[in-house]
Structures are given as structure tokens and as C-alpha cells.
Amino acid sequence: MQLAIQENIRGIEAECGGACACATCHVYIDDAYLHLLTPPAQDEEEMLEGVAAERRDGSRLACQVIVSDALDGMVVEVPDRQF
Amino acid sequence: MQVERIVRDEHKVLLSDGQELAYETLVIATGSRARPFLEDCAVENVYTLRTLRDAEAIRAAAETTEGPVVIVGGGYVGLELAATFRTHFQRMVHVVEAAPRLLMRAASPALSALVAARHQEAGTVVHAGRCVTGLEQVDGAVSGVVMQDGEVLPAGLVIKGVGILPNQELAVMAGLDCQDGILVDQYCRTSDSSIFAIGDCCRFPEAFSGRLVRLECVQNAHDQARTVASVISGKAQPYTAVPWFWSDQLGMKLQTAGRWEDGMTCAVRDESEKGKMSFFHFSYSGQLCAVETVNHPALHILSRRMILSGVFPEISQVENVDFDLKRLLA
Numbered sequence: 001m002q003l004a005i006q007e008n009i010r011g012i013e014a015e016c017g018g019a020c021a022c023a024t025c026h027v028y029i030d031d032a033y034l035h036l037l038t039p040p041a042q043d044e045e046e047m048l049e050g051v052a053a054e055r056r057d058g059s060r061l062a063c064q065v066i067v068s069d070a071l072d073g074m075v076v077e078v079p080d081r082q083f
Numbered sequence: 084m085q086v087e088r089i090v091r092d093e094h095k096v097l098l099s100d101g102q103e104l105a106y107e108t109l110v111i112a113t114g115s116r117a118r119p120f121l122e123d124c125a126v127e128n129v130y131t132l133r134t135l136r137d138a139e140a141i142r143a144a145a146e147t148t149e150g151p152v153v154i155v156g157g158g159y160v161g162l163e164l165a166a167t168f169r170t171h172f173q174r175m176v177h178v179v180e181a182a183p184r185l186l187m188r189a190a191s192p193a194l195s196a197l198v199a200a201r202h203q204e205a206g207t208v209v210h211a212g213r214c215v216t217g218l219e220q221v222d223g224a225v226s227g228v229v230m231q232d233g234e235v236l237p238a239g240l241v242i243k244g245v246g247i248l249p250n251q252e253l254a255v256m257a258g259l260d261c262q263d264g265i266l267v268d269q270y271c272r273t274s275d276s277s278i279f280a281i282g283d284c285c286r287f288p289e290a291f292s293g294r295l296v297r298l299e300c301v302q303n304a305h306d307q308a309r310t311v312a313s314v315i316s317g318k319a320q321p322y323t324a325v326p327w328f329w330s331d332q333l334g335m336k337l338q339t340a341g342r343w344e345d346g347m348t349c350a351v352r353d354e355s356e357k358g359k360m361s362f363f364h365f366s367y368s369g370q371l372c373a374v375e376t377v378n379h380p381a382l383h384i385l386s387r388r389m390i391l392s393g394v395f396p397e398i399s400q401v402e403n404v405d406f407d408l409k410r411l412l413a
């Protein structure tokens with residue numbers, strides 16, 4: 001999420017600045033990498049219920065995904081809307 | 084670079100380096116600043132929190148000072164700091180609030196009582212209904228906070244969190260109507276139709292009540308920006324967004340949808356065995372106006388939808404935790 005904001009990636013709003021309080025940093029994570037991420041905590045799980053675009057299996061809030069070397073090559077898709 | 088003046092008849096702004104910028108449409112988004120308080124007591128280890136730099140200075144002071152931390156002002160900013168000083172730095176913390184309760188402006192009595200209890204459990208001393216009138220010092224550094232009744236609370240570090248003033252000076256100088264905030268209509272237009280004002284610095288008519296309000300939250304700044312963008316791009320949409328806000332403190336995720344006001348009826352949804360608590364506030368006519376949730380993001384999102392769509396639960400449905408509120412919107 002931080003990277004997306006720094007690089008001004010359109011479609012990631014991140015209105016709450018990463019506090020897991022807005023659900024406007026919704027992204028779809030590549031199936032091949034999904035299992036490498038720590039699963040969503042309960043507050044993220046709840047916020048995911050409120051995303052504006054379709055929720056899919058790969059749906060995550062970008063601000064709760066910590067980027068590491070293991071994720072090198074991961075493809076992240078931006079949904080069609082955030083609010 | 085600062086804007087120093089708006090010259091309306093020439094449609095331009097003057098910058099601090101002497102340059103001029105011409106405009107067709109101007110948006111004032113100057114935000115707010117800490118309300119001046121105890122400015123004549125120039126002593127060390129007294130801070131306000133507005134910017135990243137302020138935050139860095141406060142963090143440094145947390146390491147270099149000793150003795151109790153006194154936080155003047157029991158609003159969200161003051162309370163988040165109180166929580167951090169207690170749990171992260173294990174400091175003795177006092178919160179002094181002039182109003183009879185914490186979060187007087189932003190939260191209902193129900194939520195504010197819950198929050199106060201949590202801070203007290205964490206070891207913070209809450210002084211509600213008490214005013215600070217001065218500071219004491221030793222060798223130029225703050226040593227105490229003087230209360231109106233004469234008591235002095237010892238202090239090694241003081242945070243002033245007594246609210247903000249809207250940055251409306253540019254607008255006032257330019258002759259735009261202001262009233263504790265730059266006055267705008269439902270399209271965020273000021274009294275000059277080519278100038279808009281958004282965010283913390285403006286006062287606007289609330290869609291649902293028509294009352295003039297000024298909000299200090301990220302949601303308001305963003306959604307008003309969208310309103311102005313819609314006007315500029317020729318698809319004018321009035322500002323009708325449901326306000327929302329969040330605060331994380333002492334392991335509580337506090338979220339508010341809508342706007343609470345004195346006189347509303349409160350219904351409680353008590354899921355405390357799951358660590359969740361929610362307060363639903365209804366207007367006199369039975370309209371759902373605000374929902375405050377603790378550790379319940381899903382209900383927060385649902386509440387925003389309910390308030391926006393005008394589909395409200397009955398009080399009995401709120402109170403019955405086995406009733407699935409999602410059904411109302413299905």
C-alpha cells in the first residue's frame with residue numbers, strides 16, 4: 001500500500017493511510033503467491049466484507065500485506081473501484 | 084511555497100516568492116492549525132501534534148524527559164497519545180479535559196464513558212471538567228501544570244491537544260464569507276463562484292440536516308475534493324457523503340459512521356464477550372444518524388451503508404445480537 005501511494009498507482013486510494021479502517025486499498029493477489037502471505041487478521045477479514053468492488057479469493061487489503069523477498073514476482077491486480 | 088494573497092478581481096494568487104499564478108477556478112484546502120494555547124509560557128518539553136515533525140519531536144522527548152506526562156485536551160489526538168505513552172513508554176499519564184467528559188465534541192456519552200474506563204484501567208488519570216490555566220518551570224523546562232483551582236500537577240512533558248482553528252485567513256483577506264471556517268454551499272463553493280473550499284478549513288451545509296458544520300476528518304477532505312472535481316468537470320454532484328472516522332487506541336478499534344449529536348436516542352449492541360460494542364444513535368424522528376463501533380469493522384461498514392440508504396434497524400433489532408443486521412440491506 002505504501003509503495004502504491006508513493007508511486008501514485010491509480011486505483012489504490014488508501015484513505016486511512018494504512019490503519020485497516022477504510023477498505024480503499026483493496027487488491028487482488030495472484031493465486032500463486034496467496035499462500036505466501038500471512039492470512040488476514042480478523043479486522044482485515046471484516047473490512048474485506050465492505051470492499052466496493054467484487055470480493056474474490058485473492059482479495060486483500062494492501063495495507064495489511066507486508067512485502068518481502070519471498071513475494072518477488074507477485075502480480076497484484078487493482079480492482080475497478082474503491083468506493 | 085506559500086500563497087500569500089488571493090486577488091479576486093484579477094483571478095490570481097500571489098506566492099511568497101513574489102510569483103503570481105492566474106486561476107480560472109481556485110480551491111482553498113488550507114486545513115487547520117493547532118489552536119493557540121498557553122503561548123505566553125515559553126518553556127521546553129511542551130508540544131502540539133500536527134505534523135510528522137511534531138511526532139518525531141514528541142517521540143524524542145518521550146525518551147529524554149522524565150516524570151509524568153500531562154496531556155491537555157481529551158480529544159482523539161490527546162487520547163491516542165495518552166495510550167501510547169502508557170503502553171509503549173510506561174509513563175505516568177494525566178489527561179486534563181475542560182469539558183465534563185472525554186471526546187465531548189466527537190463521541191456520544193456512551194462511547195466516551197467506555198473510552199474513559201479503558202484509559203483508567205490502563206493507569207491513566209483522567210481529570211474531566213477541569214481547566215489548565217498555566218505551566219510551571221524549572222530551568223526553562225516544564226515542571227508542572229497549573230489547574231484553575233490552584234492545584235499543580237507535576238509534569239516532565241506536556242502535550243497540548245486542545246483543538247484546531249481553520250486556516251481561513253486567505254479567504255477572510257479576500258473578502259469571502261467566513262464563520263469559524265470558510266462558508267461554502269453543498270457544492271463546496273464559497274461566496275465567490277469561482278472559488279471552492281474543502282476539508283478542515285470550510286464550513287458546509289450538512290445534507291441531511293441543512294445545518295452548517297465543520298468537520299475535521301480525512302473522509303470529509305477526500306469526499307469534498309470529489310465534489311469539487313465533479314463540479315469542475317461539469318457533472319456536479321452535491322456533497323452528501325456519510326462522514327466516518329476511526330481511531331486506534333489501547334487495542335480498541337473505534338469507528339464512527341455518521342455524526343452523533345446531543346439529544347439523540349442511543350441503542351446498545353453489546354457483544355462484549357467477543358470484545359465488541361456498538362452504539363446506534365437515532366434522531367427524534369427515528370432516523371439512524373450515527374453508529375459508533377468498538378472492534379467491529381464489519382458493522383461499521385454496514386452502518387455506513389444503512390445511514391446512506393436510509394434503511395434502519397428497529398431499536399429492538401439493534402439490541403438483539405442474534406438478529407443479523409445485514410438482512411436489512413439484503
Ligand SMILES: Cc1cc2nc3c(=O)[nH]c(=O)nc-3n(C[C@H](O)[C@H](O)[C@H](O)COP(=O)(O)OP(=O)(O)OC[C@H]3O[C@@H](n4cnc5c(N)ncnc54)[C@H](O)[C@@H]3O)c2cc1C
Binds near residue numbers: 085115160328
Ligand atoms: C495528529 C492528528 C491525527 C489525526 N487523526 C485522524 C484520524 O485518525 N482520522 C481522521 O479522519 N482524521 C484525522 N486527523 C484529521 C485529518 O488529518 C484532517 O482532517 C485532514 O488532514 C484535513 O485535510 P485538509 O486537506 O483539509 O488539510 P491538511 O491535511 O491540513 O492540509 C492543508 C495543507 O495546506 C497547507 N497550507 C496552509 N496554508 C497554506 C498557504 N497559505 N499556502 C500554501 N499552503 C498552505 C498546509 O501546510 C497543509 O499541508 C488527524 C489530525 C491530526 C493532526
Ligand code: FES
Binds near residue numbers: 022024047
Ligand atoms: S489503507 Fe485503509 S484499509 Fe488499507
